[in-house]
Amino acid sequence: DQQVKQNSPSLSVQEGRISILNCDYTNSMFDYFLWYKKYPAEGPTFLISISSIKDKNEDGRFTVFLNKSAKHLSLHIVPSQPGDSAVYFCAARLEGVGAAGNKLTFGGGTRVLVKP
């Protein structure tokens, strides 16, 4: 049972336009959400996060929106750049303490291609 889902496996966008990546979750006990970016044959790098007590977090070109009632979050990248072409993973964390509380559940990823 996938608790975190990214229903769009791929996304193609023109350079300069907005990229919108979506993520849905089923477990209402998730208290923290993260987005990671991953290039082929490399480890994921942290991009941006949001606590469940907030509905928006912005960092430069990246904004994450959280809709708790819909159990949905999205990542907006604007403007999109060719260097943004990568796989993006949504991850969610269950409330807890210690490493158990930092366990992450990942979605399947969305491959983004930004065309020049």
Add this chain to the structure above:
Amino acid sequence: DGGITQSPKYLFRKEGQNVTLSCEQNLNHDAMYWYRQDPGQGLRLIYYSQIVNDFQKGDIAEGYSVSREKKESFPLTVTSAQKNPTAFYLCASSTLGPGDTQYFGPGTRLTVL
């Protein structure tokens, strides 16, 4: 230069052999994690550890073993009991504070022939 190192980057083994993947961090992080990624899929947690000499099973621990003898090191052994070991393996570490981010190593691609 602080970070997480995994070695080797590519590893080939014959079916039936155990193999150990290395993960070292110099970030002074208490917690360490092992994930596996299969093509087109997300990351799945194998094992995690929050303190030396202690570790817990993740979602897919069968066929794997770990040790945590030093804070900096969290090696993963893929045993012959693992039915489908060919995958990309990622190690991560974090502090134990609330909201602390996991930082990932570059990964090891294991191919079992």
